[in-house]
Amino acid sequence: MSHEKPISAHVEDLADPHLSESDAHILRRAQDVEVSMTVRQAFRKYPGAIAWSAAMTLSIVMEGYDTGLISSFFAYPSFVEKYGVYYAEINKKQIPAEWMLGLNNAISCGQLIGLVLNGWAMERFGHRRTMIFALVPLMGFIGLQFASPNLPILLLSEILISIPWGVFTVMGTAYSSELCPTAVRGYLTSLTCVAWVIGQMICAGVLVGLVNLGNEWSYRIPFALQWVWPIPLIAIAYYAPESHWWLVRRGRLEEARQTLRRITSKHVSEDELDGVLATLVHTNDYEKRQGKTESSYLDCFKGVHRRRTEIACLMLISQSWCGERFAYNPTYFFSQAGLNSNAVYQLNLGSTAISFCCIGLAWFLMSYMGRRYMVIGGLFGMSACLLIIGCLATMEKGTSTWIQAAFAMIWIAFYGVSIGPMAYTIVGEISSTRTRNHTFALARIAYSCINISSKVIEPYLINPTKLNLAGKTAFFWFGTNTIILLWAIFRLPETKGRSNQELDILFDRKVSAWAFRTTKVDIIAEATEPEGMEGEDAYADKDGEALGMEERPAMPELKH
Numbered sequence: 001m002s003h004e005k006p007i008s009a010h011v012e013d014l015a016d017p018h019l020s021e022s023d024a025h026i027l028r029r030a031q032d033v034e035v036s037m038t039v040r041q042a043f044r045k046y047p048g049a050i051a052w053s054a055a056m057t058l059s060i061v062m063e064g065y066d067t068g069l070i071s072s073f074f075a076y077p078s079f080v081e082k083y084g085v086y087y088a089e090i091n092k093k094q095i096p097a098e099w100m101l102g103l104n105n106a107i108s109c110g111q112l113i114g115l116v117l118n119g120w121a122m123e124r125f126g127h128r129r130t131m132i133f134a135l136v137p138l139m140g141f142i143g144l145q146f147a148s149p150n151l152p153i154l155l156l157s158e159i160l161i162s163i164p165w166g167v168f169t170v171m172g173t174a175y176s177s178e179l180c181p182t183a184v185r186g187y188l189t190s191l192t193c194v195a196w197v198i199g200q201m202i203c204a205g206v207l208v209g210l211v212n213l214g215n216e217w218s219y220r221i222p223f224a225l226q227w228v229w230p231i232p233l234i235a236i237a238y239y240a241p242e243s244h245w246w247l248v249r250r251g252r253l254e255e256a257r258q259t260l261r262r263i264t265s266k267h268v269s270e271d272e273l274d275g276v277l278a279t280l281v282h283t284n285d286y287e288k289r290q291g292k293t294e295s296s297y298l299d300c301f302k303g304v305h306r307r308r309t310e311i312a313c314l315m316l317i318s319q320s321w322c323g324e325r326f327a328y329n330p331t332y333f334f335s336q337a338g339l340n341s342n343a344v345y346q347l348n349l350g351s352t353a354i355s356f357c358c359i360g361l362a363w364f365l366m367s368y369m370g371r372r373y374m375v376i377g378g379l380f381g382m383s384a385c386l387l388i389i390g391c392l393a394t395m396e397k398g399t400s401t402w403i404q405a406a407f408a409m410i411w412i413a414f415y416g417v418s419i420g421p422m423a424y425t426i427v428g429e430i431s432s433t434r435t436r437n438h439t440f441a442l443a444r445i446a447y448s449c450i451n452i453s454s455k456v457i458e459p460y461l462i463n464p465t466k467l468n469l470a471g472k473t474a475f476f477w478f479g480t481n482t483i484i485l486l487w488a489i490f491r492l493p494e495t496k497g498r499s500n501q502e503l504d505i506l507f508d509r510k511v512s513a514w515a516f517r518t519t520k521v522d523i524i525a526e527a528t529e530p531e532g533m534e535g536e537d538a539y540a541d542k543d544g545e546a547l548g549m550e551e552r553p554a555m556p557e558l559k560h
Helices: 007-015 021-036 039-045 047-056 058-073 077-083 097-125 127-146 151-179 182-210 217-228 230-239 244-249 253-263 270-289 305-321 324-328 331-336 341-369 372-393 399-417 419-430 433-462 470-491 500-508 523-527 535-539
Strands: 085-087 092-094
Touching (some): 021 270, 039 047, 039 182, 047 058, 047 151, 047 230, 047 253, 058 097, 058 182, 058 230, 077 217, 097 151, 097 433, 127 217, 151 244, 151 433, 182 341, 244 253, 253 270, 270 433, 270 500, 305 324, 305 372, 305 419, 305 433, 324 433, 341 372, 341 399, 372 470, 433 470
Antiparallel strands (some): 085 092
């Protein structure tokens, strides 16, 4: 492809729905290169995309550390001594259930504000500027949290500080899903979960190191360490490339091509860059022709977007309904089960290490199993663990307490290999490109709303001044987890190895969840398909037989 006329003119020719034979061949070849690219080839061709995606995801490390503090402090001796209330019936201080509920929900309420702003701001200003705008006020809010003299001021600080967290919570996944090619998209979007666990591990390690300090600095130092994050993250966001998908949606094609050159290596030819850019514009143009001309929250509930929004929301809701409040950060559960403070926080550190290792296992498995089977298998395993913990809790305390702790660790392993990373990966892949930022925000809003109810329920179930169910709380979460498992079996499609436009076509044709993996898609033919063909009939060969992914015709590789 020569450059006698501007890049944008070449690309717009290839985005036209009435393609010439040569232009269709170029576009088909670029699409085939993307879907057939191996992980090794993706690392070789897109090192900048991978590096910048990982760098922007560091904001989730900060959020994982920050959000882990408050829930871990509820059984922390120095924190309870400062903010707790004495209860004669148990002869010790305790953070009142009402304040546990308030502090936990303050985080969710603040995040809801940030998430609503995030969906609008990322589409209006782009990923980089939105992140910088959120980081600047965060530094001041940390100061208020650090100096909080009582629970009401601490509550206010939690609301304010969690507004920027609402922005960061989907930033890494959204950025990675747009910057990275299909071959590594699942790994980089699930990196959000890895970053979260790293933050939780740092938090757990800091708390273990300071738990025996015996004064107010035991909990103030962990608060102060939050100031380490903002300045480096502002520098990363300032120098990071803007998403080429966002630039295409804004009509800034020359800048989009500059981003592609920044995130690719010298092994990617100029012609190949033009082909990639043409694919982006063709996908964007296809979505506009399907009626997706705007990008708003309301758009996410129109037409086929309803199904995509449902899947995104339910995947993140599953992280709460699977029993996360009970078993993922189990310091309070272990404390109420009768373990001492040292054992509680050592087990908490061990649980984060298990989660980290299992996410690494998930990266290995997703190349072979895909997303759907890993999610269903993980949900089944978590249901079994919760049922066993509940049954053990009906026995006398003693050995059964440690066995409950062991099954909580196994639950964390199932979570780390399935719902933990896969939820972010699926949300990153399931939305259309034009509504991606709003779908991300809606999914996280749905999670936050459900999480508020979970935070209301959990303290009343487990707190010794309320229902005092201790381990029997697992029965409740067994029920909610089973509901999500049944939903996933019937409604969760396989998105592994699918390009953005392939997913657009599959949803537009209303392909069933269990047929996503094997249905053949031709983006050139389907993008210009006459109206009236729906479902799997649109993907049959000339003899009417359904085509599978393995039957994709071989396409010539682009020359370097």
